[in-house]
Each structure stands twice: as structure tokens, then as C-alpha cells.
Amino acid sequence: MKRIVVLISGNGSNLQTLLDQSAAGQLGGEVVAVVSNKAEAYGLERARIAGTTTAVLSNKDYGDRDSFDAALMQLIDSHEPDLVVLAGFMRILTPGFVRHYQGRMLNIHPSLLPRYQGLHTHQRAIEAGDTEHGCSVHFVTEELDGGPVVLQARVPIFAGDDEATVAGRVQVQEHAIYPLVVRWFCEGRLTMQQEQAWLDGVPLPAQGHAGE
Template sequence: MPSKTCNVVVLLSGSGSNLQALIDSIHAEHGSARIRAVISNRPDAFGLQRAKAAGIDTAVLEHGGFDGREAFDAALMQLIDGFAPDLVVLAGFMRILSGAFVRHYQGRLLNIHPSLLPKYKGLHTHQRALDAGDAEHGCSVHFVTEELDGGPLVVQAVVAVAPGDDAQSLAQRVHQQEHQIYPLAVRWFAEGRLRLGEQGALLDGQPLAASGHLIRP
């Protein structure tokens, strides 16, 4: 286990429920991670209020004031690096990141996605799973690469699709699992157990399966 505390910077655009799960988990465990800062591209993001309530530094960088994605990402990198992060966590950050940004944080950039990747990259994942008649749905934590929602998988949680589900009810159960597996992945990283190797994600030095660590109900 690393002797130093793992500095985490969280990026978000919305309510920050996954941020709250991380805050609660780190507080409960008194572990090896601390959230150094929360950054949003939206000044009205409720996640900023969650961070302030927990005594975490916040910053806002609105993308509308920049001439293109690359200029925004360059400013965002400068802002993030001012907090000396060991890990950058995307928690509902509704921006497609440039290749330069992803490369800069390679191996220390995690995202959570509301589907069992590689199924249903992009948006509207719950409705797409219902439309396909899937018996199972879920969520995935993965290292971020330049392929959208395509980086090596760390951990996935499976949720059974119930006969009466609509997109909202299914999303609610998936969110509950997100709040379990994201803190788990961050803890693994902070403890030095999780890293990105040349061939994919490694846990305790061993390659994870293509689907990552799978959690079933």
C-alpha cells in the first residue's frame, strides 16, 4: 500500500451523486485517498455544492468561453495539474475530451459508464438495453483512452432487467451499483492495487479479464 495519500480530482457537470458516494466512502474508510478538488464546466452543477459541504476545493471552467475543444482542454489540464492529482475521476462530466487530454492523464484517468461495456457506448443506455430486450444491464468503470467509452475495463456490476422496467426504474438500480463500484475502483487505485499496464488493467499485478472484475447480484 502506498505511504502517500492519493490526490484525486473529480470532474463533473451535474448533480454529483457519484461524487457523494466517493466522499462518503473515503470518509468512512479513512483510507489512502483524498478528494483534492472538484471541477465543473457548469457553474450551476449541484455537485459543486456537495463538494463545498464536504470542505473540498471547487473550481468552475466554462467551456463556452474557449475557441474549440483543444483550447478548453489545455486550460482544464492546467487547472487540474495545479492540484497535483494522482488520479482524475470523471463523474458525469459531459464533455468529450481531446486526445491530448486523455494522453496527458493516461493510466490515471477513470470514468464510469451506465452500461455493460462494450455494449451501449454513448447516451441513452438504459432505453437501448430495454429496446434490445436484454435480460441484464449494468455499469462499468474503465480507464479512459482515446476511444469513447472504450478503455480497459476495471469493474462491472450487473443488474437484472425486470419485466416492468422502464428507463427510469432501470437507471435507478444502475445508479445504486455505480455508487458501489466507483468507490471500489478508486480505493484499489489509491492503495496501489490497480494500474494500467501495456496490455490492459492490472489488479494486484494480475491482468483483469476483458470484462473487468464482474460483480453480480
């Protein structure tokens, strides 16, 4: 059973899907700890309800990004994870941190990468007049939201949609594809080699993978 540590900063809706599937034995791994940089993050309560170990490490207690990330690495490594999952962890990670977990850290981003890296993706898609939007699960590399994409899900944008409507539509898909990708990793089907995502021994296209 693979050991998973999840990092959060907020509500933790993606975390909830992982906890539910872990409890049901559908994830191929166990969420052994949830770590947040914000004590008020509701995701911590979700983890406590699920009986999962929680920890808070506030970046405000550290003088710089390097010292915070060093402490965070020490905390994560104390749980001996096979996989680190970013689920709304609102921190830009240092290169040393990323290298330490290279090939065993995943993130979900609310856009069809490489479009709309960074923040406010839904509003940016609406303002651009896009008719399609979505989310991407990718391996984390030193480039912000730039690691190899594993899987994407697409949703329509209709005339008159606002940011909240689009965000809700995307979130439904996030809850579907993130646990799936985590399961692939836990089952040994998904790896990262030569800066590329591989599934079942086959390199995935740069834009992501269309399905199972």
C-alpha cells in the same frame, strides 16, 4: 495519501459516495478538488458542504475543444493529482488531454461495456429486449467509453421496467463499485499496462473483473 480530482457536469451522486468515503478514511485517498464545466451543477454544492475545493471552467468561454482542454489540464494539474475521476463529466475529451492522464484517469459508464457506448444506455438496453444491464468502471483512453474495464456490476431488467427504474437500479451499483475501484488505485493495487487493467499484478479479463 493519494490526491484525487473529480470532474463533474451535474448532480454528482457518484461524487457524493467518493466524498463520504474520503471523509471516512475508506478511499485510500483524498478528494482535493471538484471541477465542473457547468456552474449550476449540484455536485459543486455537495463538494462545498464537504469542505472540498471547487472550480468552474465553462467550455462556453473557449473557442474550441483543444483550448478548453488545455485550460482544464492546467487547472487540474495545479492540484497535483495522482488520479483524475470522471463522475458524470459530459465532455468528449481530446486525445492530448487523455494522453496527459493516461493510466491515472477513471470513468464510470452506465452499461456493460463494450455494449452501449455513448448516451441513453438504459433506454437502448430496454428497447433491445435485454434482461440484464449494469455499469462499468474503466480506464479512460482515446476511444470513447473504450478503455480497459476494471470492474462491472450487473442488474436485471424486468418486463415493464422504464428508463428511470433501470437507471435507479444501476445507480445503486455505481455507488458500490466506483469507490472500490478508486480505492484499489489509491492503494497501488490497480494499474494500467499495455492498454490493459491489472489488479494485484494480474491482468484483468477484457470484460471486467468479477469481484475482489
